[in-house]
Amino acid sequence: xxxxxxxxxxxxxxxxxxxxxxxxxxxxxxxxxxxxxxxxxxxxxxxxxxxxxxxxxxxxxxxxxxxxxxxxxxxxxxxxxxxxxxxxxxxxxxxxxxxxxxxxxxxxxxxxxxxxxxxxxxxxxxxxxxxxxxxxxxxxxxxxxxxxxxxxxxxxxxxxxxxxxxxxxxxxxxxxxxxxxxxxxxxxxxxxxxxxxxxxxxxxxxxxxxxxxxxxxxxxxxxxxxxxxxxxxxxxxxxxxxxxxxxxxxxxxxxxxxxxxxxxxxxxxxxxxxxxxxxxxxxxxxxxxxxxxxxxxxxxxxxxxxxxxxxxxxxxxxxxxxxxxxxxxxxxxxxxxxxxxxxxxxxxxxxxxxxxxxxxxxxxxxxxxxxxxxx
Amino acid sequence: xxxxxxxxxxxxxxxxxxxxxxxxxxxxxxxxxxxxxxxxxxxxxxxxxxxxxxxxxxxxxxxxxxxxxxxxxxxxxxxxxxxxxxxxxxxxxxxxxxxxxxxxxxxxxxxxxxxxxxxxxxxxxxxxxxxxxxxxxxxxxxxxxxxxxxxxxxxxxxxxxxxxxxxxxxxxxxxxxxxxxxxxxxxxxxxxxxxxxxxxxxxxxxxxxxxxxxxxxxxxxxxxxxxxxxxxxxxxxxxxxxxxxxxxxxxxxxxxxxxxxxxxxxxxxxxxxxxxxxxxxxxxxxxxxxxxxxxxxxxxxxxxxxxxxxxxxxxxxxxxxxxxxxxxxxxxxxxxxxxxxxxxxxxxxxxxxxxxxxxxxxxxxxxxxxxxxxx
Numbered sequence: 001x002x003x004x005x006x007x008x009x010x011x012x013x014x015x016x017x018x019x020x021x022x023x024x025x026x027x028x029x030x031x032x033x034x035x036x037x038x039x040x041x042x043x044x045x046x047x048x049x050x051x052x053x054x055x056x057x058x059x060x061x062x063x064x065x066x067x068x069x070x071x072x073x074x075x076x077x078x079x080x081x082x083x084x085x086x087x088x089x090x091x092x093x094x095x096x097x098x099x100x101x102x103x104x105x106x107x108x109x110x111x112x113x114x115x116x117x118x119x120x121x122x123x124x125x126x127x128x129x130x131x132x133x134x135x136x137x138x139x140x141x142x143x144x145x146x147x148x149x150x151x152x153x154x155x156x157x158x159x160x161x162x163x164x165x166x167x168x169x170x171x172x173x174x175x176x177x178x179x180x181x182x183x184x185x186x187x188x189x190x191x192x193x194x195x196x197x198x199x200x201x202x203x204x205x206x207x208x209x210x211x212x213x214x215x216x217x218x219x220x221x222x223x224x225x226x227x228x229x230x231x232x233x234x235x236x237x238x239x240x241x242x243x244x245x246x247x248x249x250x251x252x253x254x255x256x257x258x259x260x261x262x263x264x265x266x267x268x269x270x271x272x273x274x275x276x277x278x279x280x281x282x283x284x285x286x287x288x289x290x291x292x293x294x295x296x297x298x299x300x301x302x303x304x305x306x307x308x309x310x311x312x313x314x315x316x317x318x319x320x321x322x323x324x325x326x327x328x329x330x331x332x333x334x335x336x337x338x339x340x341x342x343x344x345x346x347x348x349x350x351x352x353x354x355x356x357x358x359x360x361x362x363x364x365x366x367x368x369x370x371x372x373x374x375x
Numbered sequence: 376x377x378x379x380x381x382x383x384x385x386x387x388x389x390x391x392x393x394x395x396x397x398x399x400x401x402x403x404x405x406x407x408x409x410x411x412x413x414x415x416x417x418x419x420x421x422x423x424x425x426x427x428x429x430x431x432x433x434x435x436x437x438x439x440x441x442x443x444x445x446x447x448x449x450x451x452x453x454x455x456x457x458x459x460x461x462x463x464x465x466x467x468x469x470x471x472x473x474x475x476x477x478x479x480x481x482x483x484x485x486x487x488x489x490x491x492x493x494x495x496x497x498x499x500x501x502x503x504x505x506x507x508x509x510x511x512x513x514x515x516x517x518x519x520x521x522x523x524x525x526x527x528x529x530x531x532x533x534x535x536x537x538x539x540x541x542x543x544x545x546x547x548x549x550x551x552x553x554x555x556x557x558x559x560x561x562x563x564x565x566x567x568x569x570x571x572x573x574x575x576x577x578x579x580x581x582x583x584x585x586x587x588x589x590x591x592x593x594x595x596x597x598x599x600x601x602x603x604x605x606x607x608x609x610x611x612x613x614x615x616x617x618x619x620x621x622x623x624x625x626x627x628x629x630x631x632x633x634x635x636x637x638x639x640x641x642x643x644x645x646x647x648x649x650x651x652x653x654x655x656x657x658x659x660x661x662x663x664x665x666x667x668x669x670x671x672x673x674x675x676x677x678x679x680x681x682x683x684x685x686x687x688x689x690x691x692x693x694x695x696x697x698x699x700x701x702x703x704x705x706x707x708x709x710x711x712x713x714x715x716x717x718x719x720x721x722x723x724x725x726x727x728x729x730x731x732x733x734x735x736x737x738x739x740x741x742x743x744x745x746x747x748x749x750x
Binding site for chain 2: 074076077078079081107108109111113136148149150151152153154156164166173175177179181182198200203206207208225231232233234237238239241242243244245246248249251252255256257258259262264281283285286287288291292295296299302303306307308309310312314315316317318
C-alpha cells in the first residue's frame with residue numbers, strides 16, 4: 001500500500017463539493033468537511049478522508065437523512081435534549097455544542113444530549129469548539145457495538161470516545177480518546193494496510209485474542225461475535241474493567257440521559273441511532289479564568305520538561321501532537337491511503353464529480369489484499 | 376500473612392473512638408469512619424482500615440489540621456471553590472459534595488472544587504452521596520505523585536481516581552477507579568502480603584518495569600523516581616496516553632480549576648495540598664428521571680446477560696461487586712490484614728485506647744517481611 005499527499009485545499013474542495021452534491025447546504029457541507037479534515041490534519045487518519053466512504057454508503061442506504069436538522073425536545077437553562085431525527089452527526093453535533101456553549105456563557109455550565117443521530121466524526125472537534133471560546137469543552141458519542149465488556153464474548157458497547165479540551169498556552173489541552181484500547185478506525189487502517197493487529201487489541205468471534213483485522217472487522221459487521229478490548233485489555237489485572245467503565249460513562253452522557261439507543265442496539269432497522277453528549281463549562285465560575293489558564297499552562301510545561309524514560313526524548317502533553325501534525329501536514333500535504341483514494345474515485349463517479357478536477361491525472365488502483373472495510 | 380475477621384460494629388466503634396480522640400467532633404468522626412469502612416465492606420482493602428495508620432501519621436505530623444472546616448472562597452449558583460485549609464479530606468469532601476448536591480437540586484447542576492485538602496478516602500463515597508439523592512454524582516481527587524506520564528521516568532501525576540455513580544435498579548451504577556493501572560493502596564497491600572507485583576504495573580527508579588512492591592514504594596517515598604504506570608501501561612500501543620489523559624482530566628477538575636496544588640507539587644513543606652472535584656447532576660434536567668433510571672437499569676441487565684467469554688460465568692456491571700461484597704462481609708465479617716492490625720495496636724497505644732475493648736484477647740504480630748509502607 002502507499003500514500004498520496006494532497007494539499008488541504010484539494011481535499012477541502014472535494015469534500016465541500018461532495019457533501020453539497022449529496023444535498024447539504026453550503027454551511028452544513030463546510031461543517032462536515034471541517035470535522036473530517038481536522039482529523040486528517042491532526043494525523044488521525046482513521047477519522048478523516050478514510051471515513052468518506054462510510055458516510056457515502058450511509059446516505060445512499062438512507063441511514064442518514066440529509067434534510068434532518070435536529071429538534072430540541074426538552075430544555076432548561078443549563079440543559080437540552082435534541083432528537084436528531086437520523087440527521088448527519090456533524091450537523092446535529094455542531095448545533096448541540098453551540099447550544100451548550102450558549103448556555104455556559106449564560107449560566108456557567110451547559111449540557112446537551114442527543115439521540116437518533118449518526119456518526120459525528122472525532123469527538124474532539126466539538127470539545128474544541130467550546131475551547132476556542134475560552135470554555136472547557138467535553139463531548140462523547142456512542143457508536144456501533146464493537147467493545148466486548150470485561151469477561152464477555154460479544155460487543156455490547158461502542159468505541160465510545162470522550163474528548164476534553166481546555167484553554168492553555170501555547171496550545172490548549174486537547175484529549176480525545178476512545179475508551180477501547182484502539183478504535184474501529186485503527187482496525188480499518190490496519191486492514192487497508194494489510195498489517196497484523198497488535199496483541200491486546202482485539203478478540204475473535206469466540207472471544208479469543210486475534211491479530212487478523214479483516215477477520216475481526218468481518219465478524220463485527222456480521223454480528224458473529226468478538227470485537228475490540230476495552231482500554232486496559234481483557235483482564236482486571238491490567239484494568240479492563242476501567243476501560244469498560246469509561247465506556248459506560250460515555251453511554252450515561254449520551255444514550256442514557258437522552259433516552260436514546262444504547263450502543264448494543266444501534267444500527268438496527270436501517271437507522272444509526274447514535275447518541276452524543278456535549279458539555280461546556282466557563283472556567284470563570286471558579287474565579288479568574290486567565291489565572292486558571294496560566295496555572296494549567298505551567299503544569300503542562302512542567303510535564304513536558306520532566307525527566308524522560310531511557311530511550312525517550314519527549315513527554316507529550318495532550319494536544320501537542322495534533323498541533324505539530326497540523327503544522328507539518330498543512331505544509332507538506334495530507335497523506336491519503338491508496339485504498340481510500342479508490343473509494344474517493346467511486347464516490348466521485350457516483351456523484352458525477354470530475355475526479356481529475358481535484359486530483360489531476362492521478363488514478364488510484366486497489367493495492368494489496370484490501371477487500372473493503374465491511375460497512 | 377493472615378487476615379482477622381471483625382464485625383462491622385467492632386471496627387466502626389474503634390474508628391469513631393479513635394477519630395474523636397484525635398479531636399474531631401462526633402459527626403466528623405462518623406463521616407471519616409463511614410468513608411473508611413465503606414471501602415472495607417466494598418472489598419477495597421487498600422482504602423479501608425489499612426489507611427488508618429496513614430491518617431494517624433498525617434495528623435501526628437501536623438499535615439492534617441483537625442480544626443479546619445473549609446471555607447467557601449468563590450461561589451456562583453452552579454459552582455463553588457472551597458479552601459480546605461489543610462483539613463481532613465473526608466470532612467472537607469463531604470461539605471463540598473453536599474454543596475454540589477444542593478446546587479444541583481436548585482439549578483440542575485452543581486460543581487464544587489477544593490484546594491488545600493488531604494487524602495479523602497475512596498472517591499466513590501462522594502459520588503454515592505449524590506446518587507442516594509437521585510442525582511448523578513461525580514468526584515475526583517489528585518494525590519501525591521505516583522503516576523509516571525507516558526515516556527517519563529518520574530511520577531508527575533497522582534493515582535487520580537475518578538468516580539461516577541448514577542441511580543439504577545436493583546443497584547446503582549457505581550464506577551470508582553484510579554487512572555493508574557492500579558492504586559498505591561494496591562501496592563501497599565501487595566507489600567504487606569509480601570507478593571510480587573504483576574507485570575505492567577510499576578516502574579523502578581530508572582524507569583524500567585519492576586515487580587518489587589517495597590522497592591517501588593520506597594523509591595516513591597524517597598522521590599528517587601519510578602512509580603505506577605497509567606491505565607494502558609507504558610506504551611501508546613496499549614493506550615498509556617489514555618490513562619495519562621484521564622489523570623489530566625482529574626487534575627483539571629481538582630487542582631487546576633481550584634487554583635490548587637498539582638499532584639507533582641503535593642506533600643511539600645509539610646502540607647498535603649490535595650485537591651478534589653465534585654459534581655452533581657439532576658437527571659430531571661433531561662426529562663423524566665424515572666424513565667432515565669429504567670433505561671439505564673435495562674442496559675445494565677442486558678450487559679449482565681450478554682454471552683460470556685470461554686471460562687467466564689459472569690459479566691459484572693460497575694457497582695455489582697461492591698453490593699455483593701457488602702452483603703457478604705457484613706454477614707461474615709470484614710477481613711483485616713495482620714500487619715494492619717499491628718498498626719491499629721500502635722494507634723490505640725498512642726491514643727490511650729484499650730485495644731482489647733474492640734478486639735478481645737486477640738494480639739497481632741508482625742507477619743512476613745513487612746517493614747512498613749513508607750509514609
